[in-house]
Amino acid sequence: MNDFTLFLKKFIRHGTAIASLAPSSRKLSLATVANIDWANTHTLLELGAGTGPITAVIAEKARPDCRIMALERDPDFVERMKVRFANVPNVEVIQGDVRNLPEILAERGLESVDAVVSGLPIPSFPPDLQEALFDNVRKVLKPGGPFSQITEMPWVYLRLYRKYFDNVRFRFEPRNLPPAGAYHCSGPKASVGA
Ligand SMILES: C[S@@+](CC[C@H](N)C(=O)[O-])C[C@H]1O[C@@H](n2cnc3c(N)ncnc32)[C@H](O)[C@@H]1O
Known part of the structure; x- marks a missing residue:
């Protein structure tokens, strides 16, 4: 089964937990990471x-x-990722939930990372999971580090990300089906009420 078919199957079965009909295109993937200073990124x-x-x-x-x-x-995605990146020594594929980020990093001898890139369906998360995620991002992202987030709903969630970050920019990428983009954020806010 190719990536597209597997993705579509997962979307039909799990809906908002996947939140997209197809994997991100290369153009969208490039737009998503366009805010990263690669020379100074040692952990991502x-x-x-x-x-x-x-x-x-x-x-x-x-x-x-x-x-x-x-x-x-998702275990099926993880299995596919492990095969796909088996020969890329600096990529580690981890099965886990974003609720457990600090523990996942601690198990690897890390407290923080230089950059976080997210394909998560954050707007579909229940409020407690959204809060837990941004709490964890605040804990694990090094000061000044970028947080990049894909979206298939251009501009719609600017207010959501501005609730959690001091700096938020939106980068539109029309060469994706559907037209999409990425939020480029930094400076997680110290504390956010519901
Ligand atoms: C919109 S898809 C993006 C997939 C891929 N990054 C891309 O751009 O094609 C969202 C992914 O987030 C994963 N996901 C959803 N909730 C999660 C959670 N709590 N912890 C870890 N992954 C989660 C889903 O299984 C799904 O693979």
Whole structure:
């Protein structure tokens, strides 16, 4: 089964937990990571890696010694990712949930990372999971580090990300089906009420 068919099957079965009909295109993946300073990125955490289109672009762009950790909850996607990146020594595919980010990093001897890239369906998350996610991002992202988030709803969630970050920019990418883009954020806010 190809990535597209697997993705579509998962979307039909799990709906908003997947939140997209197809894996991100290469153009969207490139737009998503366009805010990353690759020369100074030594550790990068990707959240909701799916079948790995953004991971592939990260692996191309990153320094060879950059430690790339790609987190995904779905076991079938994880299995596919493990095969796909088996020969890329600086990519580690991790099965886990974003609720457990600090523990996942601690198990790897890390407290923080230089950059976080997310393909998570954050707007579909229940409020407690949204809060837990941004709390964890605040804990694990190094000061000044970028947080990049894909979206298939251009501009719609600017207010959501501005609730959690001091700096938020939207980058439109029309060469995706549907037209999409990425939020480029930094400066997680110290504390956010519901
Ligand atoms: C919209 S898809 C994006 C997949 C891929 N990054 C891409 O761009 O094609 C969202 C992914 O987030 C994963 N996901 C959803 N909730 C998660 C959670 N709580 N922890 C880890 N991954 C999660 C889903 O399994 C799915 O693979």
